[in-house]
Amino acid sequence: MLERRLVQLLLLAAVVAVLAALVATTADNMRERGIRSGFDFLLEPAGFSIGETPLAFDAGDSVLRAFAAGLANTLRAALAAIVLCSVLGTAVGVGRLSANLLLRGACAAYVETFRNIPLLLQLLAWYFVLTELLPAAGDAWRLGPGVFLSKSGLSFPWRVDGAWEMPEQNVFTIAGGGALTPEFLALVVGLGIYTAAYVAETVRGGLQAVPRGQTDAGLALGLTRRQVFFAVLLPQARRAILPPLANHYLNLTKNSSLAVAIGYPDLVSIANTTLNQTGRAVECIALVMATYLVLSLATALITHRLERRSARWAGDA
Amino acid sequence: MRTRPVRLFAALAVVATLSSSPAAHAGKTLDAIRQKGEVACGVSTGVIGFSAADSSGAWRGLDTDVCRAIAAAVLGDAGKVRWVPLNSQQRFTALQSGEVDLLSRNTSWTLSRDASLGLHFTAVTYYDGQGFLVPKKLKLTSAKQLNGAEVCVQSGTTSEKNLADYFRSVGVKIKPVVFEKFDASLKAFFSGRCQAYTTDASALAFIRAKEAPNPDDYVILPEIISKEPLGPMVRRGDDEWFAIVKWVVFALQEAEEYGVTQANVAQSAGSTNPAVQRLLGVSEDIGKPLGLDRGWVAKAVGAVGNYGEIYQRNLGPGTPSNLPRGMNRLWNQGGLIYAPPLR
DSSP states (O other): OHHHHHHHHHHHHHHHHHHHHHHHHHHHHHHHTTBOOSSGGGGSBOOSOOSOOSSOOOTTSBHHHHHHHHHHHHHHHHHHHHHHHHHHHHHHHHHTTOSOHHHHHHHHHHHHHHHHSOHHHHHHHHHHHHHHHSOOGGGOEEEETTEEEETTEEEEOEEETTEEEOOEEOSSSEESSEEEOHHHHHHHHHHHHHHHHHHHHHHHHHHHHSOHHHHHHHHHTTOOHHHIIIIIIHHHHHHHHHHHHHHHHHHHHHHGGGGGGGTOOOHHHHHHHHHHHHOOHHHHHHHHHHHHHHHHHHHHHHHHHHHHHHHHHHHHO | OOHHHHHHHHHHHHHHHHHSOOOOOTTHHHHHHHHHTSEEEEEOSOBTTTBEEOTTSOEESHHHHHHHHHHHHHHSOTTOEEEEEOOTTTHHHHHHTTSOSEEOSOOBOOHHHHHHBSEEEOOOSEEEOEEEEEEGGGOOOOGGGOTTOEEEEESSSTHHHHHHHHHHHTTOOOEEEEESSHHHHHHHHHTTSOSEEEEEHHHHHHIIIIISSSGGGEEEOSOOOOOEEEOOEEETTOHHHHHHHHHHHHHHHHHHHTTOOTTTHHHHTTOOOHHHHHHTTSSSOOSGGGTOOTTHHHHHHHHHOOHHHHHHHHHSTTSSSOOOOGGGSBGGGTSSBOOOOOO
């Protein structure tokens, strides 16, 4: 036992030593070649603007704030897509077990179609369909009072500085109020629909993992099919569903980095721009990798907690 | 799904190349090129008129002809170039790590790029500036009227920064929509997603002529909002190679000034003009201080022509770009192209 610990410690030390050597030589070589390095550029003014961000951002703000704005955009899109894929995925997953042949077939077709087309293609397709199909801002579709849909996106009344503001058409676009751009919409819809195919398979697998006897027992007790599903099947299936579901959420968040292809200013897009303005390739890419790592670890931690809680509930039952 | 692994791989490649022990670089680039028998030239992934592969896969453009001229001057054969297409995120790293010997890839000369990347700009091969393309139906006559507009732009250019600078200076608010790929940015603009498209003026003419569904539906606004001097870059730490690249560019420009062309380069050796005799190594050996042989200019001009011929072939009338020479005329014809004397 002690021996095994020792071996593990030595291995860890070796890995750390190799990493440290890698960092040190890289820094040395960069210095020797006159390449400026370090993270000081983060505090300098960014000098570029960002098209949309929940965080107020101006070209005079720091690069660090630009990264924060990019991260906020990544999280905003990922969270919306997670909600979409969970709802849609659960519906399709349950649909695949339906007694109705047509519904079952449609759900199977959904899964096979969206799972087997590369995500990048799907995103581009959604984006170009949206921008081709929608009318120019000048002849926007009015979906309701103050709600417009056009190539400039979906505009709706929203609280700005503590007061409700109505979007208004100007010469070029629709300004004011709240707005979801076509880039954001395409990213959320694309990511959500793609990931929903995986979620659906996970939900189906989880439900099928509950022994058939449980359903029979529920029905024998006089519960309706609906009651059996919500009170017997779903709580038990949840334990099998949660861990792979967390994985899908993780992948979705990482896949959101494809946003650069369709012009959504996510973390990677901001990092690319910064990399080009400053030339700090190693630093920018390290920052992006570290951010995604932290996001993934945080998601893993949360789902781990959830799993333990659901395991405890199961134990109480 | 494609982007992420590629970028990760690129990042690892950066770390790997930078963390391996550095090769001795001082004065060695030329030796290494002679030993390999080829010049590794970093070019764009496709900018018509500057560096783009044609339908037969051959690289064409002003930037690529500069590389050919260098290969001809150094190795005596313009064909001995290895083309390395680089996107704007990869370009500096590829040069820093030694993957390419020079970067000839429409890159703007700026202070921060010249002073903080461990790289040197050599000479200007094209004076460019950033402009705007807008749909005619918006009836715009000036970029200052773009208040509230959305502007499509490709990432990884100095354009994003100029855009913010310019509109801040004139007090106009615009919204950039930034795309990673050139094609996607164009498609978004032509589908009407943005009210303006911005990039270097040299590309705008081509985009309007060749990429627009109907060129007459679009106009280029008169404002040029930035200075973009483009030219080849080399690594720091090898002054000999830096000098060679710089002087090959100057030689091409001087050849135009003295009327030495691809067609008459052989006869020009008999010229009575002392400057031409010097240029072609007839009277004096101006190759020696650079570590090149006597006929280096003759070989370069013989391979790709002088600067004016290179311009005409890639950007002049009859090409898709069809750009008037403007600022890129010789200094004695009202332009900015001014090579220091080759003597």
